[in-house]
Amino acid sequence: MIMANLTKPTLANLTKPGVAAGIVAILIILPLLTNSGFAITVMSQIGVATVFALAFNMLLGQGGMLSFGHAVYFGLAGYVTAHVMNGMANEDLPYMPVTLIPIVGGIAGLFFGILIGFVSTRRAGTAFAMISLGFAELVTALTLIIVVFFNGEEGIQTDRWIREEMFGITYGSDIQVYYLIAVWCVIAGIAMYILTRTPFGRISNAVRDNPERVQFIGYNTHRVRWLAFSLSSFFAGIAGALHAVNVEHVGFETVGLGQSGVILIMVYIGGTGNFAGPILGAILVTLLNSYLSDLTPAWYLYLGLIFVLMVMFAPGGLAGLIMMHDPIRRMRPRLLLAMLPAYAVASAVTLVALAGAIGLIEMIYFLSTTTTRESAMILYGIALDAADFWPWLICIALTVGGAFGCALTYPRMAEAYNSALHEARISVAS
Amino acid sequence: MSNAIKFTGVQKSFGPTEVIRGVDLAIEQGEIHAIIGPNGAGKSTLFNLVTGRHRVSGGRIALNGEDITNYTPYQINRKGLARSFQVTNIFGNMNVYENVRCAALWNLGYGYAFWHFVNRRRDLKERTDMVLEQTGLTSRRNVPAGLLSYSDQRALEIAVTIAGNASVVMLDEPTSGMSSGETEQAVALIRDISTTRTMVIVEHDMGVVFDLADRISVLVYGKIIATGTPQEIRADAKVQEAYLGTEAS
């Protein structure tokens, strides 16, 4: 069972008016700080990913259901939205402002979620995961068969400019699209947060923790799961619609296992036990993906390794790691400073190990993908020849040395944390 | 007035093994009824049959006069029957307060609602506070359930069981694993909550049984061999032979 974080969600702070205003202000100002169109596109992508990630965590972190096929609702809603926009442009369908189109996506997601969810949620755990995989593959296969709706490998092209809307908005510019996504992101995020505060949200958590006991307090576990699944698909559908508006194209990869896998990794790395975790994961992974995937061919390998290491050693994700320190911060903030030396040493050692490991991986990639016989490459800004032995030697030394160092320093770091926590608790009790 | 629970000819087999071999038992309204018996007699199975965890192989079970045979656990719970578990079965990731509050949700009519703020509902708050008070957990309301001491967990187990205001409460070995001090507290709590409810308790601690119970039934090899007041049971020759041996303290 996924161990959710045992402390209060950080968003308890976010309901304070000052913090909320601050976040809104940041969202408004953000695109104005840059001239790069690429940066604004990335911001839009982050917004879409955030909605999708939060929706996914309704299932995973809050409901305890692991799905490998949630992109089905994201993608199907995207297709529906694209068709609706095309229909409006052709005047086959009544006009609706593009500003409101995510509702259409949400309804589409909801529709499929209710349908498929009823069957899927009959089982739990591994079986549920396998059913979700089955539906993902099923829908993916359908995309090549039902050409009228999916248009096979080409996908559906659409255009967000249909008619001029209020305040002269046309969504022609990237900034306008960003603001559209940002507004919907905030609305959806607030809605999903509110849901956690409802009887449904609480019972959904209870089903995650102990599905059997839930029956003995009067609830039909299947109903609870089905409802969670449906609502989660609704918000995934909103994300899908935003995606369609943003990219103006929906292809078969949006419903598939790959897309589902990415969102799973995002949410898990961010942290499933905390409402803000998926937001963190969406921001981080989207940013890294946008900027790192050009820098190195090994980006996906690094992502996968980070994910696996987190499953093994930090199941609460980044948010979990941060929130671990929250009790100390609340009770005795000074103790956090006392922990710094041990943390700093462990971090430094980790960086050494990483430098070596990344060097090795980059060199291997370089050698295996080079088309010419050239072996000169640039690593960390240093020109070197990958055919020489000494870069390898150094990297291996760094990796092995760093690994040993980690084995030595990590227990110290854990000890520093434990004693700080202990002291903080004692000081409060006395 | 109908019986709180009535077993009529109840049988249960797991494959070829017959565990419950025809139980006829009527639990009266408002009483504290203990079910005792040697290990393997089928006490837990009987519990599971009433509460819907297993299906019966034969016979009928009625709750407050209404037939509930083979109903699902949540249907039975909604009719007013709640049970606790011998191995503590709570919501480990939530704190004590939220555990109890969840258990009160259905009974207070909140269902699957996703349009109320759970924190703002006064009736939920009052019910939860009351149950916490009764089970002595008020001071530990914010502790995550997974971190409680054993006896606090057992108290929480009972709290979760009674939070839904069930009229019939079944406790499965409530004092198992407790020290004598803890047992005393548990007995006091059980007596306290029994004033407005019918209680059915499975227990091994004979001191607790004879202290609390209005009536006792003895289950041996899937059949009830005797039912009666503690004195009657103590004096019953069949019971002595099958179970009690020398007189209990």
Added chain:
Amino acid sequence: MEVFVFSLFNGVLYGMLLFLLASGLTLIFSMMGVLNFAHASFFMLGAYFAYQVSDHMGFWPALVIAPILVGVVGAAVERYALRPVHRLGHVAELLFTFGLAFVIEEIVQMVWGKVPVSYDVPASLNVTAFAWQGLDYSAYRIFMLLISVAIFIALFFGLTRTRIGLIIRAALTHPHMVASLGHDVPKVFMWTFGIGCALAGVAGVISGNVLGTEPGMAIQLGPIVFVVIVVGGLGSLGGALIASLLIGILNNLAISYDFSFYPIFAALGVERDVEGILADLVNLTTAGIAPLVPYLLLVLMLIFRPRGLLGTRDV
């Protein structure tokens, strides 16, 4: 008729290949409760190791060495990585193996590149064994079939007639009991995982040269193997066999015979050149929907009979 026999032969071959994969997966899942999402990745590793080894030593040594290597990797993964995740629950284990599949695919791309590599069918088998009714039956394919059957028989006798097989079968349903009888259950787990992966590796070795060896081969085959074990029933090797053969044969027959669905629509009065969604459906053929069939089977089975054809445990 000859087409039927030929497709049947190929279908059985494909089915036995699936079974090689499914048997290892079944053993692991039933025993440890872990659904090894990365199982097809070990299949892929088997093919790549075979490529590497046969490059230096030829096919026959590769047939022996590569599966053993894959088994060792599998055992190491179980011992050092999966075991600590075990106590976090089944969902965490599933996530781990999912991440593992991801990482293995990336490592394979890193080491061998994205372009398919190839190693050859051994010259001695690269001939037509015989021809029947005008269709050539390749010796190598017959060899593949024989190896799969041989492994199945070895597995069957190994599990039913040997002492270790008895222990494994007992641990399948009652791991705690087996542990309290003094057997080193963690060790049994490690061996089971290793052998399961080695089986997948063998399948990779013998099919990598005909199907093509490339980084996407795991994700192509993986989901179908999940279908097989769920449809066949968890904990049941017999069920896995039946399901594998069923899917393999259905798949090949659907593609070979390629019936069109048009006659059904024609009977309902639908025109050939109708527009819209009916256009897609009207032109459907069995070959076109062949990719769908395993997943439809999976979904139907999970709805109506979650335990599968011959399964003993509820999923």
